[in-house]
Amino acid sequence: MKKPTKSTKTNIDNTAAGDFAKRGEVRLVRLLPGPIQRVWEYLTDEKKRARWFCGGVLEQKAGGKVVFTMHHRNIAPNETPPAKYAHVQDPGVTFEGRVLQCEPPRLLVYTFGDKDSVVTFELTPQGRQVLLVLTHRTSGEERKELCNYASGWHTHLAHLLATVERTPPPPFWATHAKLVAKYKRIQRSL
Numbered sequence: 001m002k003k004p005t006k007s008t009k010t011n012i013d014n015t016a017a018g019d020f021a022k023r024g025e026v027r028l029v030r031l032l033p034g035p036i037q038r039v040w041e042y043l044t045d046e047k048k049r050a051r052w053f054c055g056g057v058l059e060q061k062a063g064g065k066v067v068f069t070m071h072h073r074n075i076a077p078n079e080t081p082p083a084k085y086a087h088v089q090d091p092g093v094t095f096e097g098r099v100l101q102c103e104p105p106r107l108l109v110y111t112f113g114d115k116d117s118v119v120t121f122e123l124t125p126q127g128r129q130v131l132l133v134l135t136h137r138t139s140g141e142e143r144k145e146l147c148n149y150a151s152g153w154h155t156h157l158a159h160l161l162a163t164v165e166r167t168p169p170p171p172f173w174a175t176h177a178k179l180v181a182k183y184k185r186i187q188r189s190l
Contacts (some may be wrong), residue, residue, distance in 0.1 A: 012131070014161055017182060018150045020190055024143045026150040026183075027135045030157050032164050034130045036123050040105035042160060043121055050074060052159040052169075058110070059099060066097035066110050075159055076172035085173070116140045117149075132157075147187055151179035 012031035019027045032039050042048045046055045054070035071092030072081065081089040095113035102108055108121045122133040134157065136149045155176045162169035 015158075017179075017186060018154060020146075020150075020187060022137075024139050024146065025135060025137045026146060026153070027133065028150075028153055028157060030132045030134075030161060031126065032130045032132055032161060034125060034128050036105045036125050036130050039123055039130045039132065039164070040108075042164065043108055043123075044104075052163045053156045056094070060102045060104060060108075062099060062101055064099035064102065066099060067094065068097070068113075069094050072172060075169070079171060079173045081173045082177065085176075112136065112149075117145075147180055147183040150183040151176050154179050154183075 012029055014030050016029070021027055042052065044058055044060055046057065049055060049058075052075065054068045055074075056068040057065055058068075059065045069092060070088055072085070072089045073092070076089070079089075087093060097111035097113055098115075100109040100111065100118065106123050110119055111117060112119045116139045118137045120133075120135040120137075122135075124131040124133075134153055136146075136153060138146055138149065155170070155172055158175065159169045159172070
């Protein structure tokens with residue numbers, strides 16, 4: 001068997017659904033254009049992160065403060081969200097958390113508004129590309145939001161990919177709605 005080389009391209013489907021490998025957990029894998037430092041900046045720099053997810057403070061140290069401001073009118077300006085998410089579109093929402101681990105430019109772990117909800121980003125160079133593994137773990141009452149988290153991250157990662165590739169992003173709210181239904185079907189089948 002031939003050993004893979006550093007230039008071997010990893011076959012990742014950037015549109016694939018996340019995996020519910022464990023109870024209360026969704027994991028999404030994406031392959032982004034590198035270098036790794038560039039992808040790290042899109043996770044940690046307020047202005048770059050606001051282009052695909054949300055702005056706000058993220059102190060890059062264990063115990064650091066997270067104060068995210070999510071205004072979807074900035075990433076989906078000409079879209080009308082479902083009534084359930086109108087407040088996220090405009091005026092937006094703010095939520096706080098804590099950085100649990102930060103090892104630039106490879107690992108970022110933080111609470112997602114609630115200590116029972118933790119997001120992990122793992123970055124690994126793959127030649128000129130970067131493998132991004134996002135894992136969102138929830139427990140307690142947060143578990144009932146897992147399909148929403150899965151579809152939200154899936155849609156946001158599609159926006160991140162479009163941002164770093166400099167291509168038009170998919171419509172946010174229509175994509176999110178389709179994915180909520182898809183993730184509910186996946187979760188029911190488990």
